[in-house]
Amino acid sequence: MQQLYAFDVHCNSFFPMFVMLYVLPFLERTTFFLYPIGVIIVLSPILILSGFNPSRYFMNMYFSQRV
Structure with missing residues (x-):
C-alpha cells in the first residue's frame, strides 16, 4: 500500500x-x-x-425558477 502512496505523491509533485x-x-x-x-x-x-450573501442570492435564484 505504501508503494501506491509513493506513486501518488510522485504524480502530484510532477503535475505543476x-x-x-x-x-x-x-x-x-x-x-x-x-x-x-x-x-x-x-x-x-x-x-x-x-x-449581501451571494450564496443565498444564487440559491434563491436557482430554486425559484419554474420549469
Whole structure:
C-alpha cells in the first residue's frame, strides 16, 4: 500500500512542473484570467458590510425558477 502512496505523491509533485513546462508556453495573455480576483477583492468587503450573501442570492435564484 505504501508503494501506491509513493506513486501518488510522485504524480502530484510532477503535475505543476508538467503544467509550467508543457502547457503554459501555449497560452497567451494569461494575466487576463487574474483580473476577476481584483474585482472580488474590491467587492468582498463592500458586500460583507452591506449584508449581501451571494450564496443565498444564487440559491434563491436557482430554486425559484419554474420549469
